[in-house]
Amino acid sequence: MGMTKTIFSGFGGQGVLMMGYVLATSGMYEDKHVTYLPSYGAEVRGGTANCTITVSDEPIASPVASFPDFAVLMNTPSLMRFEGRIKPGGTIFLNSDMVELRPKRPDIQVVAIPVNSIADRLGNARGANMVMIGALVQKTGLVSLKSVIKSAKSIFEKKGSKVHRMNTLAIKEGAAFVDGELQA
């Protein structure tokens, strides 16, 4: 699908950088060109974190996204910061548990997912980011769900089989939520 750029943004601790890492690793498993660029400045110390992932069939010139195709926004400040930058026709994936506002732009799609509620229901409160990444790839086809599950395995297996199992479940639930939305 050519070159796509995705921004992940939220508070530190919401697993924002991990989402980006999982997506980039998944792209690598599919032999795509990928770059992962984290924010590393004073903003990191200030509590918000973001990263930009480029997944591409061609070599990637700039890892920076001036106009990202997709934005995964985990909190309200992130929405305020990035809404204006999304490419027309792009999609925002919104953590609807944490963000009450809704984007005002008519030229972008919004997928609102209560990732914290879903993760809580699964007994994996820290897995909200994995619910989100499952939803993201299921909706966009950036990479396959299979690749995401594979990269989550490579990352989480060393943290114990329970962590790995719970996160795999969270990814699948995120994907299933999007599927349900599509049918509804």
Next chain:
Amino acid sequence: MTKQLMRGSHVIAEAATRAGCRFYAGYPITPQNEVPEYMSQRFAKLEDATFIQAESELAAINMVMGASMAGVRAMTSSSSPGISLKQEGISYMAGMELPAVVVNTMRGGPGLGNIAPTQQDYFQATRGGGHGGYRTIVVAPCSGQELVTLTIKAFDLADTYRMTVVLLGDGLMGQMMEPVTFPDPIDPATLPKKDWVLDGARDRDSRLIASLILDPVKMEQFNWKLARKYAAICERETQYESYLLDDAVLAVVAFGTAARIAKGAVNRVRKAGVKAGLFRPITLWPFPGKELRALTRTIKHMLVFEMNFGQMVEDVKISVGEQAAVHFHGRPGGIISTPHEIADAITKVMYRME
């Protein structure tokens, strides 16, 4: 070897270890703290390696000096303000012909500046940096995989020519993750023996390594020796990449991160039928000036793009002389241009041509 997704600073550290580096000393500074971070863990697992978080940049470079005298492959890393502090040590190492690898992950300046990616230390790196008119070889990577190859090459060049090699990257190179593969590690025991190191004078004559040469005649002789060495390096060691230059009427000249962005811009304008290409110096010193000059047989316009307000552009002008018009586009201070912005700059030059 399988691909790994790794941060640039970690890639440098792993590649250095695989190149046989067994001594690292450094002092923290953003955006390269991940180099010492990785080194501390990596060296902890090796019997024959030493990691030191020094009390200052000055201490770190002087520790590298000592390790190098003892014959070990040694490295330090820092970012712009820290590299300024290391210049005294680098000059002394030039005066003693000691090999070392110095990584500069450039950030915005002058002064303490900021931590955003720039290329504002081109002059400092390519003109030696400290006092005494010496040179350092400077290599400029533009991708994760090139961080691997150039880090390893830096150690080989340092030993071959007994001098400092600067790996000149920036905050973006240091922080970005890309898939990379590594070659098998080199066993330091298999590296060529150094016949000049200070390793104890039992059963041999003693050796002296010093940069103090009071006799002007001897000092002149030593300087001419350096000059001959530098001339040989200019003959042998230039490295560059040509991209879509065969039918080009305009060459963008850029290095490191800027070259990567410029390549995106070239691809962009090519789609619109504009015959632009990219010339990317990989060694900044020695600068591939002869190769650039050769291009002027067919290319009469060069657009230099740097993340500063004009440094390499001087080397480009020296190289091409009157044979081509040299244009410049720069963004200092930590702004990362978009391929779109550079494509605009190319288009503007094209309109002015004819």
